[in-house]
Amino acid sequence: MKKPLELTSHTGIIINASKYRDKDCVVSLVGDGVKGVYRAINAYLPTNKNHVSTLVFSKVRLDVGGYSDHPSISSTVLLKNHAEVYENLFFSSALAIVQDIIINLFQDGDHIQTEYLESLLDFKNPNDGQILFGVLVTILHLSENLGILDVSLSCPVCGKKLKRTACYDFELGGLICNDCQEDNFLSDSKEDKIKILIKAYKVTPDKMMIEINKMFGLELIEELARHIENSVGYHMKSLENFKKWFFNL
Structure with missing residues (x-):
């Protein structure tokens, strides 16, 4: 025994x-x-x-x-x-994406930066744009915990600190410096999405309640989901449901 x-x-x-x-x-x-x-x-x-x-x-x-x-x-x-989460269907459905990742991609004893999830659950009366930003930040850090992303303001290709960036590529690790963008023949990313990502990389858990454009937020979460699927082979049905229910996609 x-x-x-x-x-x-x-x-x-x-x-x-x-x-x-x-x-x-x-x-x-x-x-x-x-x-x-x-x-x-x-x-x-x-x-x-x-x-x-x-x-x-x-x-x-x-x-x-x-x-x-x-x-x-x-x-x-x-x-x-956190019963108020269930009073906001958009919020609880967006949280299901985070829940999906933690349940299916992390094992007992695995390291997780839990402070971002805790802060997200503490949001008070958030609007949809704030919820999507909080979910985006949380997924970014979960991806880093999985070892498939570098959530820092250094270029994941060359390691140099970012001075300027016009491009991100999750498959290459995140925000890309101008030199590595040119070396890898990468096009400029949409400026609004770059700005959101820089905010998401910089934000601390206690300052996460930031409103962003809903569609840009959704697009970034979708791109992260594709990166997760390409990296570890897991397809998130929760994101499909979320898009269908709230964006008719």
Whole structure:
């Protein structure tokens, strides 16, 4: 038999709670720079105080024990309920894109820059342009965590600090300096999208609530999604649904 685990506490955002067998639940928690996956015994019973399936996108503290091969949640403390997310269908549907990436492309114990997701969930009464900027920033940093993008103001091709840029190419790693743009025969990118990307690269989590043009924001998220698919082979159905519901695309 596996050795029992010492009870530990983990604080973060519940990103997913999926049913396992008849009554149990597998919970993905994102917090303190890491993704953790835990089992909640009998969590789908309505009488269970650890009914975590209702707490997706909420900030919680999980007390975890059990055994090393299947750690389980012994208690759940709600720290911040982000129920307002569900009152804004545009917001919750856009968050589903971020959720999709974390659930399917990050494993238990993987590093994630969780502060961007936490800041996004703290948005108060955001408009659509602000939501898309927050989602864009979060996906940029998730892509960096996956090792497929460089979210810095240095050229990913030559490594030099960017002085001026008229081009980005996610396949090459991000914002491209003028010399490397010329060397790689790249056309200028749309100026408005360059400006949005520079803002997204520079912004700190506490300053993320910036309004951008919705269509430019969507186009950048689509381009990132294609880059993710080309890099790791994962197609995001959540983005297709989002485009169909809100942009008739």
